[in-house]
Amino acid sequence: MTTALGEKIKAIIQANGPISVTDYFSLCLADPEHGYYRTREPFGRSGDFVTAPEVSQIFGEMIGVFIVHAWQRHGTPTDVRLVEIGPGRGTMISDMLRVISRIAPPLFDAMTVHLVETSERLRDVQSQTLEPYGEKITWHDGFDEVPPGFTLIAANELFDAIPIRQFVRMPTGFRERMVGIDADGELTFAAGVAGLDPAVLPEPVQNVPVGTLFEISPARQAVMIAICERLRAFGGTALTIDYGHLVTGFGDTLQAVRMHEFDPPLAHPGEADLTSHVDFQQLAETALAAGLHLNGALHQGDFLTGLGILERATVLGRDREPQTQHLIQAAVERLAGAGEGRMGELFKVMAVSYPALDLMPFRPVD
Numbered sequence: 001m002t003t004a005l006g007e008k009i010k011a012i013i014q015a016n017g018p019i020s021v022t023d024y025f026s027l028c029l030a031d032p033e034h035g036y037y038r039t040r041e042p043f044g045r046s047g048d049f050v051t052a053p054e055v056s057q058i059f060g061e062m063i064g065v066f067i068v069h070a071w072q073r074h075g076t077p078t079d080v081r082l083v084e085i086g087p088g089r090g091t092m093i094s095d096m097l098r099v100i101s102r103i104a105p106p107l108f109d110a111m112t113v114h115l116v117e118t119s120e121r122l123r124d125v126q127s128q129t130l131e132p133y134g135e136k137i138t139w140h141d142g143f144d145e146v147p148p149g150f151t152l153i154a155a156n157e158l159f160d161a162i163p164i165r166q167f168v169r170m171p172t173g174f175r176e177r178m179v180g181i182d183a184d185g186e187l188t189f190a191a192g193v194a195g196l197d198p199a200v201l202p203e204p205v206q207n208v209p210v211g212t213l214f215e216i217s218p219a220r221q222a223v224m225i226a227i228c229e230r231l232r233a234f235g236g237t238a239l240t241i242d243y244g245h246l247v248t249g250f251g252d253t254l255q256a257v258r259m260h261e262f263d264p265p266l267a268h269p270g271e272a273d274l275t276s277h278v279d280f281q282q283l284a285e286t287a288l289a290a291g292l293h294l295n296g297a298l299h300q301g302d303f304l305t306g307l308g309i310l311e312r313a314t315v316l317g318r319d320r321e322p323q324t325q326h327l328i329q330a331a332v333e334r335l336a337g338a339g340e341g342r343m344g345e346l347f348k349v350m351a352v353s354y355p356a357l358d359l360m361p362f363r364p365v366d
Contacts, residue, residue, distance in 0.1 A: 005034035005270030010181055018180035018190055021254065022219070025163035025274055034270040056331030058316065060095025062307045063239065066351075066359075067096060067152050068104040070237040073357050077150040077235070080111035085143060085223075086158040087115045090126035096154070097133055113137045114146045143226055151236035153227060159242050159283070160275040162220045166254065167196045169212040173205060174198075177213065179266065187266040202248045213252040215276060221286045228290035231354040237295075238353075243346045244278030246297055253277035280348050293356035296363060300347035301336040306361020309336055 002010075009027060013019060019027075029036050071080065082100075084093045093113065101108040113136050117123050123139055130137055140146055166177035168191050176194035179187055198205045200216060208214075227238050244253075256263040258272035265274060280297050288294055298306070313332045317325040338345045351359055 003034070003269055003271050005031055006187065006268070008034065009179070009187065009269055010185070013179070013181050013187075018178035018192060020192070020194075021166045021177050021179065022163045024179045024269075025254075025276075028269045028272075028274045029161060029163075031270060036270055036273055056328070056335060057095045058309055058312055058328070058331060059304075059335055060092040061099045061312060062304050062309055063092060063154055063156075063241075064096035064099030065103070065307050066239060067154065068100055068107060070152055070239075070351075070353070070359055071104065071107050073359055074150070074235065074237070074353075076106065078110045079149050080107060081114055081146055081149045081151045081234075081236075082111050083114045083116065083143070083146055083151060083153045085116040085153065085155045086161070087117055087126055088122070088156075090115070090129035092154070092156055093126075094129050094133075097130075097136075111136075111152075112147075114140055116140050116143050116146070143223075143230070146230075149234055151230055151234050151238075153231075153236065153238035154241075155238070156241045157243075159217075159220050159223070159240065159278040160244070161273075162217060162223060164215045164217040164220075164254070164276045166252070167214045167216075169205070169208050169210050169214070171210055174201075174214060187269070189266070202250070208250065212250050214250050215253060215279070216282070217276075217279070220278070221282065224283050224286045225290055228287050228292045228352065228354075231352070232291060235354055237351060237359065239349065239351045240283070241300060241347060241349045242278040242280075243343075244280055244348055246280050246348055248279050248281045278348070280350055283350060284352075287352045292352045292354050295351035295353055295357075295359045297348055297350040298362065299345050300343055300349055301338060301345060303349040303361060304336045 005027065008031070009019070009024065027035065067082065071077070087093050093115065097108070097113070113133065115126060115137060117126065117139055118141055167174040168177045170191055174196035175191040176196070178190050178192040180190040182188040196214065201208070201214060230236075231238060253276040254265050254274070255276065256265045256267065256272035256274050258268055263272045284294050284297060309332055313328050317328045334342050336343075351362060353359065
């Protein structure tokens with residue numbers, strides 16, 4: 001079983017030798033001909049996965065509430081850039097804008113909205129979703145195109161789609177994990193020659209069993225640095241939400257999702273969504289090194305509860321028929337609850353600010 005992109009990748013490997021996991025990840029998502037984001041509609045029931053904004057309008061509303069709070073804590077500046085990086089179908093920003101216009105008209109009037117989106121197809125979907133806000137919204141191919149000014153940034157499930165490098169523990173130390181071709185002509189994982197600086201490991205290399213995997217993502221760090229440099233230059237806050245872990249550790253988190261089911265990462269290149277868990281400790285350390293204030297990192301459930309999702313659900317359900325109330329309750333459970341099939345624990349939320357200020361629901365960092 002192979003795909004058009006699978007054949008292309010095999011040809012590249014036959015010509016040049018094995019490719020890194022980073023290059024494989026990039027080709028799967030962004031190959032101009034066959035890449036996943038170039039060819040499919042990834043979101044929603046017909047797609048391969050459902051993101052939090054697609055579960056309920058409450059999610060984007062809570063993010064909108066947080067953005068208003070951050071704006072107030074920053075002293076209600078007048079010329080504001082609201083930026084979403086990787087806006088999906090535009091569902092989250094639409095829900096955010098509805099709330100911002102209702103609870104903070106001065107912010108709504110004083111801001112312009114900037115969507116960083118490379119996919120023409122998704123831009124079309126976003127412009128339909130956001131039709132009521134027409135003039136307010138500008139699209140950009142790159143984050144560096146957003147005009148100068150005080151900036152509030154939201155990024156939901158951005159970092160998980162940025163490629164990682166994987167290293168595997170060999171008897172001689174860690175070696176970069178590569179994608180090659182096995183004796184049957186199928187894609188397979190293999191160890192390459194590139195090593196890893198032991199200083200980046202969470203514990204000494206000699207304590208780690210052979211075969212253990214370790215992941216880093218210079219590309220994610222580069223995006224974080226760009227966000228931090230922007231905030232240092234113009235002031236503001238960035239909120240990032242993703243599934244991942246709060247503490248750096250070992251393990252293989254590379255995963256493919258196809259038609260709402262997990263799929264082996266090498267099985268259907270270009271036809272499955274490829275992601276990996278985000279290391280929030282690495283992102284936090286990157287932000288601190290760039291001179292930003294780390295407001296903190298929380299489980300998504302604690303973040304949403306702290307912002308008042310339960311109270312908002314009560315208001316939404318008031319005077320509605322029981323079935324609607326049940327749907328709202330189920331959505332809150334899925335977004336904020338713990339355990340199988342729920343996002344409350346698996347997803348983490350991190351905020352960074354410049355200059356330093358305290359933001360709810362994060363506890364002040366001493």
